Amino acid sequence: MNNLVVLPIVIPLLTGMLLILFKQYIQLQRTASFLALVGTTLVHCLLLFEIKQSGVQAVQMGSWPAPFGITLATDMFSALLLLTSNVVALICLLFAFHSLSAEIEETYFYSLFLFLITGVNGSFITGDLFNLYVFFEVLLIASYVLVSIGGKKKQLREAMKYVVINVLSSSLFLFAIAYLYSITGTLNLAHLSVRVAQTGQDALITAVSLLLLIVLSIKAGLFLFFWLPGSYSAPPTVIAAVFAALLTKVGIYGIIRMFSLIFYHETHVTHLFIGILAALTMILGGLGASGYGDIKKILTYNVVIGAGFILAGLAAFSPEALNGSIFYLIHDMISKALVFLIGGIVIHLTGTTKLEDMSGLIRTHPALGWMFFITILALAGIPPLSGFIGKVLVTEGTFVSGYYWLGAIGLLASIMILYSLLKIFMNAFWGETILSVEEEKGTTKGLMLPVALLTTLTIVIGIFAQVLVPYVDLATYSLLNPEVYIEAVFSGNPIP
Amino acid sequence: MKWPRPNNMMLQVAIRFISLIIFAFSIYLFLAGHNNPGGGFIGGLMTASSLLVLYLAFDMKTIKDVIRLNFTVFIGIGLLFAVGTGIISMLFGYQFLKHFFDTFQLPIFGEVELTTALLFDLGVYLVVVGAALTIILNIAEDEK
Numbered sequence: 001m002n003n004l005v006v007l008p009i010v011i012p013l014l015t016g017m018l019l020i021l022f023k024q025y026i027q028l029q030r031t032a033s034f035l036a037l038v039g040t041t042l043v044h045c046l047l048l049f050e051i052k053q054s055g056v057q058a059v060q061m062g063s064w065p066a067p068f069g070i071t072l073a074t075d076m077f078s079a080l081l082l083l084t085s086n087v088v089a090l091i092c093l094l095f096a097f098h099s100l101s102a103e104i105e106e107t108y109f110y111s112l113f114l115f116l117i118t119g120v121n122g123s124f125i126t127g128d129l130f131n132l133y134v135f136f137e138v139l140l141i142a143s144y145v146l147v148s149i150g151g152k153k154k155q156l157r158e159a160m161k162y163v164v165i166n167v168l169s170s171s172l173f174l175f176a177i178a179y180l181y182s183i184t185g186t187l188n189l190a191h192l193s194v195r196v197a198q199t200g201q202d203a204l205i206t207a208v209s210l211l212l213l214i215v216l217s218i219k220a221g222l223f224l225f226f227w228l229p230g231s232y233s234a235p236p237t238v239i240a241a242v243f244a245a246l247l248t249k250v251g252i253y254g255i256i257r258m259f260s261l262i263f264y265h266e267t268h269v270t271h272l273f274i275g276i277l278a279a280l281t282m283i284l285g286g287l288g289a290s291g292y293g294d295i296k297k298i299l300t301y302n303v304v305i306g307a308g309f310i311l312a313g314l315a316a317f318s319p320e321a322l323n324g325s326i327f328y329l330i331h332d333m334i335s336k337a338l339v340f341l342i343g344g345i346v347i348h349l350t351g352t353t354k355l356e357d358m359s360g361l362i363r364t365h366p367a368l369g370w371m372f373f374i375t376i377l378a379l380a381g382i383p384p385l386s387g388f389i390g391k392v393l394v395t396e397g398t399f400v401s402g403y404y405w406l407g408a409i410g411l412l413a414s415i416m417i418l419y420s421l422l423k424i425f426m427n428a429f430w431g432e433t434i435l436s437v438e439e440e441k442g443t444t445k446g447l448m449l450p451v452a453l454l455t456t457l458t459i460v461i462g463i464f465a466q467v468l469v470p471y472v473d474l475a476t477y478s479l480l481n482p483e484v485y486i487e488a489v490f491s492g493n494p495i496p
Numbered sequence: 497m498k499w500p501r502p503n504n505m506m507l508q509v510a511i512r513f514i515s516l517i518i519f520a521f522s523i524y525l526f527l528a529g530h531n532n533p534g535g536g537f538i539g540g541l542m543t544a545s546s547l548l549v550l551y552l553a554f555d556m557k558t559i560k561d562v563i564r565l566n567f568t569v570f571i572g573i574g575l576l577f578a579v580g581t582g583i584i585s586m587l588f589g590y591q592f593l594k595h596f597f598d599t600f601q602l603p604i605f606g607e608v609e610l611t612t613a614l615l616f617d618l619g620v621y622l623v624v625v626g627a628a629l630t631i632i633l634n635i636a637e638d639e640k
Contacts, residue, residue, distance in 0.1 A: 006582075006592040014579055020572035062593040 004050065005059045005072045007043045008082055008121040011036050016114035026105050030097055033110040037090040040121065044083040051076050052471065056478060056488035058127065066490045067191040071127035073489050076475035077326065078124040081253060084330045085124070087457070088245045088337045089117050091450045095341055096238045098446030099348070104150050104236065112149070116142040116242070123250045127489055129180065129187045132254060133173055136219065140166050143247060146239045147231060158234035165227040169218040176211040183208065190489035193262045193482050201265035209263040209270055213255065220251025221307045223277040228304060229288065233296035233353075237344025240296075244303045245337035249329065252307055256314050256325070260479040267317055275315030279409045281308030286416030290423070293355045295343045298420050302339065302379070305413050306332040312406050313394040321397020322476040327468070328390030331461065335378050335387065338454040339421070342372045345451070346428050351441035355424065360433030364440075367448065369429040371455045376425060378458045380418035385462040504553060511553035518546035526621055527614075536617035540624025547629060556636065567633070570626025578619030581612055 015036035019029050051057055051074065058073035060066060074082070093113065100109065119139025126132050144166075148159035181187055183205060184195040196205060218224045228248075232240050255274070263270055285304035292298050310332065313325030345368060350358040362369035374385065381391035391414065398407035461468070478484045486495075522542035529535025551559050585594040597611035 003586050003592060006586065010579060010583060010592070014576070014583070017572050017575040017579065020575075021569055059591055061591065062595060063591045 002050070002057045002059055004043060004047055005057050005074055005125060008040050008047075008086075008125060009072075009118055011039050011043070012114040012121065013118045016111040016118065019111045019114070020108065023106060023108065026102065029105070029110040033114055034090070034093060036114060037086060037093060037117065040117070041083065041086045041090060044079060044086055047074055048076075048079045048083060048471065051079050052474065056485055058488045058491065065493055067186055067188045067496055070131055071188055071190070071489050072125050073127035073190070073485065074125050075478040075485055075488075076471060077256075077479055078253070080326065080330060080471060080475055081249065081333075082121060082124050084333045085120055085246050085249065086117070088333050088454075089113075089120075089242060091453050092238050092242050092245070092337055092341070094453075095241070095447060095450040099238055099344070100236060101150075107149055108145075109149065112142045112145050113242070115139075116146065116246075118142075120246050120250055124253060127189050129177055129189060129192065132189075133170070133177060136173070136250070136254075137170065139247065139250065140170070143243065146243075147235050149239070150236060152234075155234045158230045161227055162231040165218065169215050172211065173215040176208055176215055179208045179211070180205075188489070189257070189261055190482075190486040191495070193486055194495055196262055196265070197482075201263060206263070206266050206269055209258070210273065212258055213270070213274065216251050216254040216258070217277065218251075219248070220255055220311075221248045221281075221304050222251070222255070222274075222311055223281045223284075223308075225281065225285070225304045225307070229297055229300040232300045232303065237341065237348070241337045241340035241344065244300070244340050245333045248303060248307055249333055252310055252329065255311060256479070259314060260317075260322075261482050261485060264317075264482070271315050271317050274311055275403055275406050278308045278311040278315055279406055281305070282312070282409050282413035286413045286420075289420035290416050293423075294353050295347060295355060295424055295428070296353050298424060299340055299343050302417060302420065303336055305417055306336060309391075309394065309410055309413060312403075312410050313397055315406060316394070316397040316401040316403055318397045318401050319476050319480060320393050320400060322479055323472050324390050324393025324395075324397055326390075326472050326475050327465070328387070328394060330468075331378070331386040331390050331458070334454055334457050334461070335375055338375050338451065338458065339372075339379065341447075341451050341454070342368065342375065343424070345444055345447055346424075348442040348447075349440045349444070350428075350435060355427040358428045358435070359431040360429070361435070362429040363433040364435070364437050365444065368444065368451070369425075371451055372425060372429065374455055375458065376418065376421040378462065379421060381414050383462070384459075386458040386465075388462060389465045508553045511549050515546045515549050518542060518549070522546060526617065529617055530611060530613055536620030537624055539617075540621040541628060543621070544625050544628035544632075547625075548632060551633070551636070556633075567626045567629040570622045571630070572626075574619045574622025574624075574626060576619070577622065578616050581616045581619070585612075 015032055019032060022028055047057065056073060056075040058071055061070040061072065116139050119135050119142060122135030122138060123132055126135055144159065144163050147162055148155050177187065180192065184192055186192055186195060221228045232243055259270060259274065282305050285301050285308060288301035289298050289305060292301065310325050310329050313321040313328065346358065346361065347353050349361065352358060378385035378387045381387040395407045395410055398410065522539050525534040525542060526536060526539030529539065582593040586592050595611060595613045597609060599607055599609045602608050
């Protein structure tokens with residue numbers, strides 16, 4: 001038992017609730033939400049070290065033993081994601097202080113932001129399939145409001161689509177859970193893993209696992225990403241950045257957890273299918289990113305390519321490939337937030353999203369331009385930045401497992417990422433300066449600090465990847481050896 | 497022939513009693529929970545409906561003057577109660593959401609079983625009342 005595991009859910013939840021009561025006090029809201037995220041980040045650091053010392057941490061809600069009660073469990077994989085997502089959220093919060101209008105801030109923005117983080121943290125921590133659904137709902141409901149906050153016409157239109165798609169996929173999620181419960185008689189992830197291993201993964205269970213895959217793919221933007229470019233380009237910059245960095249990653253986490261802990265017996269069916277979806281996602285996302293001439297569209301299609309690339313590593317399902325996926329997941333959270341924030345600043349300065357209407361920003365904003373350039377290199381996977389190691393390991397893993405086509409498409413997608421982002425760089429930053437400082441539609445005051453922090457993070461993670469290796473190795477170990485997770489959840493009790 | 501102006505006298509008099517009865521029943525349902533059908537959720541819904549019939553019988557403005565409560569705040573307070581009961585057990589070194597119960601001898605009621613789960617339920621009750629009334633009143637106030 002370790003109550004530390006509960007804190008990542010309780011701290012943001014409690015702070016968010018308290019802030020509902022103090023709607024008018026903006027300064028208090030800012031300070032409290034900032035402190036709450038600092039608190040969760042510290043907790044995640046502690047968790048990380050504790051897991052490294054003594055293995056997977058689990059806690060049973062209300063002391064009901066494992067398969068009967070609700071389990072929360074974090075292994076190294078979820079701890080790494082928790083830490084990264086909270087650091088990114090913290091930095092985005094700094095950006096929010098300077099970029100949001102007072103009207104949005106007073107519309108419970110900080111409470112909703114914290115509820116979103118509660119949902120994200122909860123999904124990473126929970127050890128129970130139904131609770132995964134519940135935490136998905138928590139973050140989705142918060143995101144419904146965040147998409148439409150401000151109430152512009154475009155936002156309402158996109159919010160409508162977003163809500164319909166997600167309600168549909170959530171209902172399919174419930175169906176899948178119900179099927180799985182009627183087949184195995186349990187919803188505890190560890191117990192499910194044991195039961196499926198005992199009876200063998202027959203065709204029925206594989207079919208249900210594919211239903212779950214479809215549901216999680218909608219959330220992760222894997223192949224079924226048709227809703228994503230619209231919804232992610234509607235809300236204010238900082239909200240779009242948080243969505244791009246965190247929301248799809250929760251879906252990806254769900255897929256990786258399900259197909260490494262429970263459905264790992266029929267890899268030639270399920271994992272091959274994931275591989276095909278990942279390849280299609282990368283191709284379609286790459287075409288979208290290189291085809292459009294609108295900053296927001298290009299960036300949202302980049303989110304899609306990232307999802308495809310991470311899951312290519314899962315499809316290969318070897319230690320190197322999973323190591324690569326985890327590295328790339330961490331990198332992707334940071335750099336997607338970064339690239340969205342920079343894109344948002346560019347749009348803020350020029351007042352347009354069309355690439356052809358902007359030019360030569362590098363003369364007036366050199367720091368912004370060069371940081372964007374670093375981000376491009378990181379996303380394309382140039383050493384020594386954060387994207388490099390993940391890309392190398394995933395590609396190596398796919399080649400070792402015999403998925404040559406998948407690795408090749410991954411490399412092709414990297415070139416498309418590079419092309420699409422260089423297009424933004426050439427058009428927006430290079431060229432003749434057509435906009436003097438006085439003519440700009442907004443200022444970068446206060447917005448540069450978060451961007452600089454994230455850029456530093458991509459460089460640091462790239463250079464000191466060696467420090468991260470033991471942690472990532474441990475994460476991969478617990479993904480490839482489900483008995484470690486099961487052992488921690490049941491902690492020696494008999495498994496019914 | 498001139499029709500007399502319609503009025504709601506019958507409805508308004510009846511609703512005063514009906515609202516009280518619904519309210520009392522909702523409290524009963526709330527307390528009956530835990531071991532019998534009932535609990536915070538349906539208790540809260542019923543309390544919300546007992547208040548809503550008042551809004552129906554009288555107009556919004558009259559009731560607003562009588563009940564000067566901001567129902568949105570109820571959601572925050574209720575959530576605090578619910579999570580608070582979970583955290584308190586943590587502070588005493590038990591696992592999150594662990595609950596306790598004991599039987600007590602109370603002056604009028606005799607032997608009563610009191611549980612900390614009731615406090616959690618109270619949180620749910622407040623959230624439901626707050627959310628239901630906020631939603632319905634917001635829709636009712638929308639004039640556009």
